[in-house]
Amino acid sequence: MADPRVVRHPLVDVRMSTLRDVGTDRPSFRAAVRELTAMVVYEAMREAETAPLEIRTPVATTTGAVLANPPVLVPVLRAGLGMAEAAHAQVPGAIMGFVGVARDEETLQPTPYMESLPGSLAGIPVFVLDPMLATGGSMAYTIDLLKARGADDVAAVCLLAAPEGVDHLAATHPDVPVYTAALDERLNEHGYIVPGLGDAGDRQFGAMP
Ligand SMILES: O=P(O)(O)OC[C@H]1O[C@H](OP(=O)(O)OP(=O)(O)O)[C@H](O)[C@@H]1O
Numbered sequence: 001m002a003d004p005r006v007v008r009h010p011l012v013d014v015r016m017s018t019l020r021d022v023g024t025d026r027p028s029f030r031a032a033v034r035e036l037t038a039m040v041v042y043e044a045m046r047e048a049e050t051a052p053l054e055i056r057t058p059v060a061t062t063t064g065a066v067l068a069n070p071p072v073l074v075p076v077l078r079a080g081l082g083m084a085e086a087a088h089a090q091v092p093g094a095i096m097g098f099v100g101v102a103r104d105e106e107t108l109q110p111t112p113y114m115e116s117l118p119g120s121l122a123g124i125p126v127f128v129l130d131p132m133l134a135t136g137g138s139m140a141y142t143i144d145l146l147k148a149r150g151a152d153d154v155a156a157v158c159l160l161a162a163p164e165g166v167d168h169l170a171a172t173h174p175d176v177p178v179y180t181a182a183l184d185e186r187l188n189e190h191g192y193i194v195p196g197l198g199d200a201g202d203r204q205f206g207a208m209p
């Protein structure tokens with residue numbers, strides 16, 4: 001399997017348990033999504049370049065830092081929407097784009113229904129926000145859209161990944177690193193991550209009628 005960057009921390013494990021627990025209610029699930037997103041984005045930004053900035057403290061002047069090239073944030077609707085606010089809080093100046101993709105539950109193929117993205121993404125880091133990397137089809141499709149706009153520095157920011165999705169992404173977009181809060185065992189016959197957490201969109205926003 002390709003090498004995803006799994007964030008290892010006790011606070012991550014505790015929140016991941018909240019997501020996995022079938023008894024977690026929707027507000028608590030959404031809160032854990034936000035908290036985990038902050039932690040994974042923090043890790044994904046570890047190598048981000050900063051530029052020096054002269055600042056004045058109440059005592060003296062000193063050299064501070066600003067992000068040299070903040071990432072564009074692209075949540076994948078619906079489930080990625082729950083990550084958007086927390087990621088934006090980490091990088092308040094970030095531009096945000098949006099992609100809507102629903103997986104066909106029979107074929108497991110991504111079915112796009114919306115896209116709102118900056119026209120050119122060349123030279124700009126892009127973080128794709130989607131809590132679930134299962135077969136990897138939705139993420140690979142989203143990255144295709146971004147690369148069609150010139151994106152050359154894309155990272156997948158997830159909360160839970162399956163080995164199958166990590167491998168699919170490594171095969172289709174080998175230049176794209178995967179950051180995740182956990183890596184699970186496998187997919188089941190319905191394409192759900194095992195042990196997983198169920199449907200991340202439904203658990204945040206309710207099941208579609
Ligand atoms: O890796 P894949 O096999 O493509 O599966 C992962 C996709 O499935 C979920 O979305 P879903 O299609 O359930 O849409 P939703 O967010 O509207 O619930 C999830 O948020 C990913 O986008």
Ligand SMILES: O=c1cc[nH]c(=O)[nH]1
Pocket residue numbers: 079132134191192193194196197198199200201
């Ligand atoms: O386990 C899974 C797989 C795809 N999408 C989800 O929301 N959960």
Ligand SMILES: [Mg+2]
Pocket residue numbers: 079199200201202
């Ligand atoms: Mg869903």
